[in-house]
Amino acid sequence: MVYYTYTVRCADGTLYTGWTTDVAKRVAAHNSGKGAKYTRSRRPVVLVWHHGFATKHEAMHWEWQIKQWPRSKKEAFYHEAEAILALYQSEEMNQS
Numbered sequence: 001m002v003y004y005t006y007t008v009r010c011a012d013g014t015l016y017t018g019w020t021t022d023v024a025k026r027v028a029a030h031n032s033g034k035g036a037k038y039t040r041s042r043r044p045v046v047l048v049w050h051h052g053f054a055t056k057h058e059a060m061h062w063e064w065q066i067k068q069w070p071r072s073k074k075e076a077f078y079h080e081a082e083a084i085l086a087l088y089q090s091e092e093m094n095q096s
Helices: 023-032 056-068 071-095
Strands: 003-009 015-020 046-053
Touching (some): 003 023, 003 056, 015 023, 015 056, 015 071, 023 046, 046 056
Antiparallel strands (some): 003 015, 003 046
16 A cells, blocks of 8 residues: 655645545545645645655655645745656657
8 A cells, every 4th residue: 555645735825735545535535625624714725746655654754744844845845846747757758
C-alpha cells in the first residue's frame, strides 16, 4: 500500500496539507464538504502537490514537517516540484 502526503489550494488561496491512501478520493471528499473541517468553508480545493511513501509513518511525518514550514517555503517547494514535473514531461514527449 502507498501512503500519500498531499497539499490542496483552497478557494481563498490558503493551503491545506494532509495524508491519505487515495489522493483523488480525498480531494473529492474535501470538495464535497466531507473532508477536513478547515477546507469545508474554503471550497473548492485544487490539488497542488502529492508524494507517495512506503509507510504511513513517513507520510504523516511529511505532513507534520510541511505544516511547520512558513507559507513562502511551501510556495517555493510546490513551484519547484511543478517545474521539475514540467521538465520531465517535456523530455518524455521529445523521446516519443
